[in-house]
Amino acid sequence: MKYAFFIGCTMAYRLPFAEKSIRMVAPHFDIELVDLPFTCCPEPSGVRSFSDDTWLVFAARNIALAEEKGLDILTACAGCHESLSMAKHELDTKPERKSLANEHLSAVDLEYKGTSSVIHLHQVFHDKLGAEEISKKVETPVIMRVVTHSGCHLLRPEEILQVDSSEAPVKFDKLVEILGMEPLEYMDKTMCCGAGVRGQASDISFSILKEKLDSMAMVNPDAAVVFCPTCFISFESGQRIVNRMFGTEFKIPVYYYTELLAVAMGLPEVEEFLAGHRVKPDFPLVHKSAAEQQVQPENTTSQ
Amino acid sequence: MTDESQKRIEELREAAKPCFQCGICSSSCPVFRVAPEVNPRLAIDAVVSTGELTEEGNEWLCAYCLMCDQRCPMGVSLTDILIGLKNLSAAEGNAPFNITKAVESFFTIGVIAPGTTGVERKRNKLGLPEIPKPDPEQIKILFEGTGGLEILEKNLAKESLAE
Numbered sequence A: 001m002k003y004a005f006f007i008g009c010t011m012a013y014r015l016p017f018a019e020k021s022i023r024m025v026a027p028h029f030d031i032e033l034v035d036l037p038f039t040c041c042p043e044p045s046g047v048r049s050f051s052d053d054t055w056l057v058f059a060a061r062n063i064a065l066a067e068e069k070g071l072d073i074l075t076a077c078a079g080c081h082e083s084l085s086m087a088k089h090e091l092d093t094k095p096e097r098k099s100l101a102n103e104h105l106s107a108v109d110l111e112y113k114g115t116s117s118v119i120h121l122h123q124v125f126h127d128k129l130g131a132e133e134i135s136k137k138v139e140t141p142v143i144m145r146v147v148t149h150s151g152c153h154l155l156r157p158e159e160i161l162q163v164d165s166s167e168a169p170v171k172f173d174k175l176v177e178i179l180g181m182e183p184l185e186y187m188d189k190t191m192c193c194g195a196g197v198r199g200q201a202s203d204i205s206f207s208i209l210k211e212k213l214d215s216m217a218m219v220n221p222d223a224a225v226v227f228c229p230t231c232f233i234s235f236e237s238g239q240r241i242v243n244r245m246f247g248t249e250f251k252i253p254v255y256y257y258t259e260l261l262a263v264a265m266g267l268p269e270v271e272e273f274l275a276g277h278r279v280k281p282d283f284p285l286v287h288k289s290a291a292e293q294q295v296q297p298e299n300t301t302s303q
Numbered sequence B: 001m002t003d004e005s006q007k008r009i010e011e012l013r014e015a016a017k018p019c020f021q022c023g024i025c026s027s028s029c030p031v032f033r034v035a036p037e038v039n040p041r042l043a044i045d046a047v048v049s050t051g052e053l054t055e056e057g058n059e060w061l062c063a064y065c066l067m068c069d070q071r072c073p074m075g076v077s078l079t080d081i082l083i084g085l086k087n088l089s090a091a092e093g094n095a096p097f098n099i100t101k102a103v104e105s106f107f108t109i110g111v112i113a114p115g116t117t118g119v120e121r122k123r124n125k126l127g128l129p130e131i132p133k134p135d136p137e138q139i140k141i142l143f144e145g146t147g148g149l150e151i152l153e154k155n156l157a158k159e160s161l162a163e
């Protein structure tokens, strides 16, 4: 599988270690990642809130770059995924929007055709590779009780994104289960992390985050697992701010899915990206080093 | 308000019309949950009944989580309407400062959250590839052509007046 890799600003510039984990695991699943000169998706709360047309045309430009190479777009961020998918949906279903986009794009010698699709890593792992392919690569199961957070922009609008059920998502839970974790059901599983208003109204934003963290903490998880760098930052850096604001004591380690996948696969150098985490677990995440693994008798095959 | 804006408001009004004020949107809204003064049901009501923008600034407090949109039994696309309202507000130069700054960054380098200065070094250390940069000239042409620049300048001008 070869994709135009849409890293997204947040992951590239604020969470490079999570990007590292994606690039680490990709070749093991025969995924080739091609980097192109994309702009920001663009992000709906910023550019789209300013001008719907500007948003549409820049999204069309990004997709057109991938089309030129004959590649589908692979997203790693829920926000980018929603933005590009929504734009694509508009471009493909509303001829007048498509011609508007192409009028503008012709000025920079590009054309939106509609030939490339947009797919998120979550979908690649769950829908394309599936449990069987992933479990083949698991060497050292990661034993943890976790809460998953798929993220607003992977779940809604469900009819267009079609990643999982927007009210009762289960696919992400399956994905962590394959790696050996126990996914925990919790009350506000589909609730927002509050990131969307952080800049305009941090008090509201962190109050939302507190509600979400309360709901997670109720089931006492060892960690939270996400598929979006923005949600990651909300939960990880955000919980320290919530603790300051509300006198709470949240200490929930947060992981991007492929980080835990890399750990489960027993890949070397996982410490490199785990070191970037600010909330560390109380227990060793990597239970045995790769070297120790080798001298031990085979004991991971039976299930 | 320009004719264009007037026309846009009429469109938003049409889109909001099926609303029968059930309140499912508000009870699903994470912002409403912690700040009940922000109420999507009332925002839609205001659009339908007066065709006016809701109480100043409220549309900018939407977290764009799409929960209301997903759950509305009448299929009202609240997020489209809220984005429409934001567009109108931005066209008047009333966007919040942080949003204006983010859009300015997008216009200059095509990226909204460039992060800290040390990030290139961090990427290097992790052995990550350099990110191909979009052509600034292309960004300029498309940004200007779609009207983004005019709106940005208006908001920047308001900012500097306020200072």
Ligand code: SF4
Residues within 6 Å of the ligand: B018, B019, B020, B021, B022, B023, B024, B025, B026, B040, B041, B044, B071, B072, B073, B074, B075, B076, B078
């Ligand atoms: S959920 Fe839909 S119908 Fe109900 S109040 Fe909100 S917009 Fe109106």
Ligand code: SF4
Residues within 6 Å of the ligand: B025, B028, B029, B030, B031, B032, B040, B061, B062, B063, B064, B065, B066, B067, B068, B069, B078, B079
């Ligand atoms: S999209 Fe906005 S208005 Fe709708 S539920 Fe989410 S935060 Fe509330």
